Amino acid sequence: MWDKAGIGIFIIVTTAAITFAIIGLSSFMERLYKRKDK
Amino acid sequence: MPEKSFEVFPRSPKKTYGLMELVKGTNPSVEKEPEDTIFTWPNLFYIEFIMALAITALLLFLSLYVQAPLEEEASTDTTPNPMKAPWYFLGLQELLVFFDPWIAGVTLPVLIMIGLMLIPFLDVNPKGKGYYTFSERKFAVTNYSFGMGLWLVLIVIGVWLRGLDWNWYWFWENGHVHKPVVAGLRDLPVMLSKGLGVSDSAGKAISDLMLFAYFVIGLVIPAVLFKDFFKRLGLLRYVTTMVMFLIMVGIPIKIALRLVFSIKYAIITPWFKI
Numbered sequence: 001m002w003d004k005a006g007i008g009i010f011i012i013v014t015t016a017a018i019t020f021a022i023i024g025l026s027s028f029m030e031r032l033y034k035r036k037d038k
Numbered sequence: 039m040p041e042k043s044f045e046v047f048p049r050s051p052k053k054t055y056g057l058m059e060l061v062k063g064t065n066p067s068v069e070k071e072p073e074d075t076i077f078t079w080p081n082l083f084y085i086e087f088i089m090a091l092a093i094t095a096l097l098l099f100l101s102l103y104v105q106a107p108l109e110e111e112a113s114t115d116t117t118p119n120p121m122k123a124p125w126y127f128l129g130l131q132e133l134l135v136f137f138d139p140w141i142a143g144v145t146l147p148v149l150i151m152i153g154l155m156l157i158p159f160l161d162v163n164p165k166g167k168g169y170y171t172f173s174e175r176k177f178a179v180t181n182y183s184f185g186m187g188l189w190l191v192l193i194v195i196g197v198w199l200r201g202l203d204w205n206w207y208w209f210w211e212n213g214h215v216h217k218p219v220v221a222g223l224r225d226l227p228v229m230l231s232k233g234l235g236v237s238d239s240a241g242k243a244i245s246d247l248m249l250f251a252y253f254v255i256g257l258v259i260p261a262v263l264f265k266d267f268f269k270r271l272g273l274l275r276y277v278t279t280m281v282m283f284l285i286m287v288g289i290p291i292k293i294a295l296r297l298v299f300s301i302k303y304a305i306i307t308p309w310f311k312i
Contacts, residue, residue: 012290
């Protein structure tokens with residue numbers, strides 16, 4: 001049972017990690033290249 | 039003053055011409071000093087050219103000093119176990135565990151490609167052209183990142199977590215020891231009919247209704263909660279976007295149903311099973 005739950009948790013955690021990593025990168029790039037006219 | 043006509047786009051006497059739209063905004067070069075701007079050639083092209091040379095050199099040295107992971111010569115009497123595709127196809131191969139071959143191998147990749155091709159037609163947000171932004175394109179960036187993340191996770195599972203007989207092996211488990219065959223995958227309609235004590239066809243009807251409800255709720259609730267989003271997109275764009283989105287979210291749901299709840303098929307029809 002725990003093995004199965006572990007697989008589920010692993011998929012959720014890694015998908016969320018990659019998603020937030022890309023979002024974080026995108027947010028970081030936005031701050032880095034903040035437009036002057038904003 | 040006589041009217042000028044251009045060869046490339048001559049004025050047709052059969053058509054009427056009018057001003058279609060006035061857009062509020064400024065030209066990108068407004069409020070920019072000439073000192074702020076530089077020419078693409080040579081400023082950008084030089085950097086790009088130097089980078090292209092550097093990457094080529096890097097790949098050349100990598101290919102010289104890092105050996106390709108080639109295996110033994112193929113033999114007709116031994117089939118490798120597990121039989122793994124190249125890493126970039128392993129996401130697709132991993133999908134085959136959870137879906138029927140033609141759904142995993144044909145329908146889903148085609149839907150992914152159609153979805154990517156539809157993005158320019160569905161995305162009505164004009165923000166984010168020529169500069170980086172997340173705050174102005176939250177849904178678009180999150181949605182894309184999630185799809186990308188899901189695809190990468192499937193590749194990670196295929197490359198590092200699948201072992202003998204395509205069983206799940208954690209990083210710390212010995213990949214050379216066979217795992218016992220675990221039977222007991224069941225179909226959702228059968229589980230429902232047994233669990234609720236109803237007939238087989240009623241169980242099937244309930245599972246069909248659940249899928250139907252998933253799409254109806256998934257279409258209606260965001261439209262009610264995010265009225266601006268719905269209005270901005272319009273009905274056709276909204277429905278297309280959300281159906282694509284719901285199919286994408288449905289993939290990890292189906293994966294979870296099988297891995298966590300041991301459900302093989304959630305929907306059974308004479309033509310296909312999901």
